[in-house]
Amino acid sequence: MNTLIRAVKYDFLQRIRSYSFLLVLCATLLITYHFVPAPGASYSTVRFGTITGTYNLVWISYVSAIMTAVFLSLAGSYLVNAGIKKDMDTQIGPIIASTSSSNFKYLLLKSSSNFLVLLSILVPVVVMTFCRFYLEPGQESFSLTTFILPFGIICIPALFITAVLAVVFEVVFRKQYTLKNIVYFFFFSFLLMGSNFQKDSNFDLIGTRYLTNHLASQIEAAYPDSATQLSIGFVINDTDAQQAFTFTETSWHGYFIGSRILWMLGSLLLLVICALFFHRFSVKPTSVRTEPRPETNKHLLGKMDLSALAIGSIDYTILPLIKTEYLLLLRSAHKWHYVIMFSGFFTSMLAPLNISTQYILPLLWFLQVRKLGSLGSKEFQYNTHLLSFSTYKPLHRLAVAQGIACVLFLLSLAIPVLIRLSIIGQFASVVGIGIGSILISTLAFSLGTLTKNNKLFELLFFGLTYAFLNRVPFADFLNLYTAPYTLTYTWIAMSILFLIISIVVRRKQVYKN
Structure with missing residues (x-):
């Protein structure tokens, strides 16, 4: 176990100690900063018909958790989906294959490293959301449980499942990296559309349906005849007809928390199944030429007239x-x-x-x-x-x-x-x-x-x-x-x-x- 922990630690550190990860982190923070529109903003992200929330702690934390879970579940896979490929390119894979480490242990190492990378992005997002709450004047008193529970119950399981699925897709598609990215794109798109039509939050892989159901129920109780069609995404210059509504905190039921844990365990079970079919860096042997090469007639080499050969021309055009x-x-x-x-x-x-x-x-x-x-x-x-x-x-x-x-x-x-x-x-x-x-x-x-x-x-x-x-x-x-x-x-x-x-x-x- 100590060996696995150290391996996860060093793999995680190797992946985040690069300028590319820093640029990705900055780009992610720039995008997530606009997940919760400030009062008077010309866009919206989460709406129920024409109704949005007032800028309070519940709305800030819930909308940030919903948008972060969707965004990192979708884009995060493209950030961490090449861990096995990198081991193959750097020739570390054959060294790992020669050890006594099992396939599941290696895949678990990569999944854990993926999860830590995504978690290292989630933490700055949570801190930035916390700062946004305090930077806005006239806010209510702060409650840590109200603020942190949506991220812990919604985002963390979603990121864990995403980290495991990134490894699963890499095992299934092997060297077909472009096909893997395309399939995951459509897989997540259908998954997101299915969650919009699925009312039961227990079957929602991302987990955002629980929060949206709670918010929609409050609107239906206050405005029975109001349309509560959920809209998640950036909508620009469509805020004139919006109506602000003050949402209250939800109570987190044990069955929903249990469903999130079951989804995580199910992803680990999927990892166990993939370990049975993992290629373990096996490379097809290249064909060896068995036909003898014709012997070069050394006597003809001395009689060749090199001046008769065509003179190569240099082309500097583009x-x-x-x-x-x-x-x-x-x-x-x-x-x-x-x-x-x-x-x-x-x-x-x-x-x-x-x-x-x-x-x-x-x-x-x-x-x-x-x-x-x-x-x-x-x-x-x-x-x-x-x-x-x-x-x-x-x-x-x-x-x-x-x-x-x-x-x-x-x-x-x-x-x-x-x-x-x-x-x-x-x-x-x-x-x-x-x-x-x-x-x-x-x-x-x-x-x-x-x-x-x-x-x-x-x-x-x-x-x-x-x-x-x-x-x-x-x-x-x-x-x-x-x-x-x-x-x-x-x-x-x-x-x-x-x-x-x-x-x-x-x-x-x-x-x-």
């Missing part, structure tokens, strides 16, 4: 590099990836235009999240940065070629949509999709260059895609929901900012190495 980078983006995938990608590509030709633009195209781009995430970091991931940085003008040629190839790759996936929009004269949407491809490309390259991995980009691109599918106006990176050119200048400014960041950081990396 076009061959763009072609190579484009082919790398196109070919670096499994067969199933091509099946889904081309299915989505041809479906966007035949489906209704609003379905193609609002759902198929963003999901088709999100399917490439792993390729895009490695745009600025693959040199460090494959340890080829010294070779890449020693080439002719690596900043002006290689980096620019990668960015252009990424934009062309995204636009090639959007060709059916672009043609259909051009035919009906919606050129503003065509321009918006083009700017969106530049935004995603510069974001991927800058974050990959800055963090030297793809974690932060996967997290942000996932959140951006999820918000876009839920028609959040400020997440309309394709300029399809908002008025024409409303966010165009914003996305152009952000693209220029990401480009400047990537140039500065990459220039420093080139001269440093």
Whole structure:
């Protein structure tokens, strides 16, 4: 047991002692800060019809717990879903496989480390929520149990289940990392939609249904004829018709707490089952060539006329590099990836235009999240940065070629949509999709260059895609929901900012190495 605890401790410390984790933590705090709208804010996050809560302790703690559980259960998996892969890449896996440690013990180690990483994000969120309560003048007296119990009963089990599911998905899908991310995205989306229709909170995996049922019951008691349709998510500029309601504290029933414990035990049972099928870092042996190589005729080597050979020409143009980078983006995938990608590509030709633009195209781009995430970091991931940085003008040629190839790759996936929009004269949407491809490309390259991995980009691109599918106006990176050119200048400014960041950081990396 002491060995397991030490292993969990050092694995946890190794994962949080990086600049990428610090950036993810800052981004998470920035997002979670807006989970509870301040009085007079122009947006809402949790509503029951047109009714929201007054800015008191109960509303602050409950809404923060609900939004944190949903957000970290969804985005947290993308933060901790590569623990086994990292052991394989660093060749630590075969060393672990040669020890007497069981599969379950190893998977439990990874799950525990994932849970501690997510918990290390939850703690600053709780502290920030506590500070927000005291920074608002004229607040009521503080009750620790009222404030902390929602986080302890709702968020902690949800994070534990998320940490275990991240390991389970990694075991089930093995090396199919992109498929794993896509499946988890749809799994959580259906899970979240199911919790909205499921009234019984005991069957809610995330656990937020218990709180929303309690809040809705108070509204129904005060306003019997009022609509209590639950809405969770950022709604911008829709607060004029809202009505404030003062909610009271709920009583936590033992059966609900027991159901949360059973969900955690069930996830451990699932981990036990996965341990039976864990590959334990087994690698298929490479085929060995048994045919003897033909012997080289050494007498002919001396008679060769090297002057008759063609003289190689040096090409300093950027076009061959763009072609190579484009082919790398196109070919670096499994067969199933091509099946889904081309299915989505041809479906966007035949489906209704609003379905193609609002759902198929963003999901088709999100399917490439792993390729895009490695745009600025693959040199460090494959340890080829010294070779890449020693080439002719690596900043002006290689980096620019990668960015252009990424934009062309995204636009090639959007060709059916672009043609259909051009035919009906919606050129503003065509321009918006083009700017969106530049935004995603510069974001991927800058974050990959800055963090030297793809974690932060996967997290942000996932959140951006999820918000876009839920028609959040400020997440309309394709300029399809908002008025024409409303966010165009914003996305152009952000693209220029990401480009400047990537140039500065990459220039420093080139001269440093």
